[in-house]
Amino acid sequence: MDARRRVFQHARLATPVGQDISRHMAGADAPRLLAINNYFYRRGGSEVVFFEHNRLFEEAGWEVVPFAMRSAQDLPSVWSRHFVEPVEFGDEQPLVRKLVAAGKIIYSLEARRRIRELCALTRPSIAHAHNIYHHLSPSILGELRSHGIPVVMTLHDLKLACPAYKMFTNGAVCESCRDGKLRNVMKRRCIKGSLAMSALVWLESTLHRQLDLFTKNVTQFVVPSRFLLGKLTEWGLNPELFTYIPNFVATEEHTAASVGNHFVYIGRLVPEKGVATLIRAAARAAVALQIVGTGSEEESLKRLAAAAGGDVTFSGYLEGEQLRQALLSARAIVVPSEWYENAPISVMEASGSGKVTIGARIGGIPELIREGETGFLFEAGNVEALAEVLRQVHTLPDATLAKMGAAAHSWMRGEFTPTHYRERMLSLYNRLGVAA
DSSP states (O other): OOGGGOOOTTOOOOOOSOSOHHHHHHOTTSOEEEEEOSOSSOOSHHHHHHHHHHHHHHHTTOEEEEEOBOOTTOOOOGGGGGSBOOOOOOTTSOHHHHHHHHHHHHOOHHHHHHHHHHHHHHOOSEEEEOOOTTTTOTHHHHHHHHTTOOEEEEOOSSTTTOSSTTOEETTEEOOTTGGGOTTHHHHTTTTTTOHHHHHHHHHHHHHHHHHTTTTTTOSEEEESOHHHHHHHHHTTOOGGGEEEOOOOOOOOOOOOOOOOSSEEEESOOSGGGTHHHHHHHHHHHTOEEEEEOOOTTHHHHHHHHHHHTOEEEEEEOOOHHHHHHHHHTOSEEEEOOOSOOOSOHHHHHHHHTTOOEEEESSTTGGGGOOBTTTEEEEOTTOHHHHHHHHHHHHHSOHHHHHHHHHHHHHHHHHHSOHHHHHHHHHHHHHHTTOOO
16 A cells, blocks of 8 residues: 555544634634635645644644645544645646636635635634645745745655656656756656656756745744755755655554564555565565555566565454554565655654664654664665665564564654654644744
């Protein structure tokens, strides 16, 4: 399954706020958070952070007003009447509808109008945006600024720097758009291999930069990894615009976890996740591997596993207790990514469950693994390097791995709890003049 869609049983995602508008409008003394995200359902890791952020602030006495794009999958909210109409851009769409969608992707007048109405109705103390690219567009940011509302935006990827937010093209990390060379996104067809889509995203990014829609209107950006901050600074953005606040994980009291005999991957089956490298390495190391997840590469990965002759089990999409058992039964969790992962929650969830993590030395992954203490690192994309780590972990005594897992759990519990996250975010809000 998609690791970014996962919510373990201990993650208490609340029902969306705003079931009674009159109740919300009556709470004049409570600070009010305008919470903004493209999607209002649990679609990916950024949505997990979005909903959990809202829950944490509700528990602290804040009123939370969501703003998103309307979808049939939305969780219920009385505020949904203010959501924008869905943006569709598929090959089957008529040309006129494609042009309308393209315009909304670049600058949505509808989103700006609707958020203007919502601000007039709710008078938020602060706005906090997550993913708004393409569907809501940065048109809303200038509107918020015109109302004098401080705007915080959490960056879940590198879109602010690069039109192709993954910085991963043709099977490898790509930074060819650096130094303003954004046309390379078209030259390399970075967006789904499509010239048309790549051209649209090029136009979007170019206009947004020329109009300075993000850095002019966002009061402060939140980055969940030091890697992301460093990369954005490398690409010429002012580091003073960013505040580092790591993601968080809910952990239960640690109990002695059993140490299994096989390794587990949990996540999407797509090229940038490095699953092909993992399958080859597991076969070379002669260790058992369980793959939990689905994705566009599933069938080709199954063929690769058969050809490599390894002991690989594909479990498909799991959730709830089945997913939890897959995690707890592992000898170690492997995160073999080959792109610039930001701050993968999958690593934090594994550590928070008392499991050793083997991670690629790329992006923000190394920040979440203390090598030799809570897990191990290897060179991203290097089959033999990963195979060597798998052999090493396979032969380590169970007691050693249990001790490392306990250390990982202790680290998460000491530094990356929901309480730590809320305190850090409140400190930022206070710094921007919002009293809790």
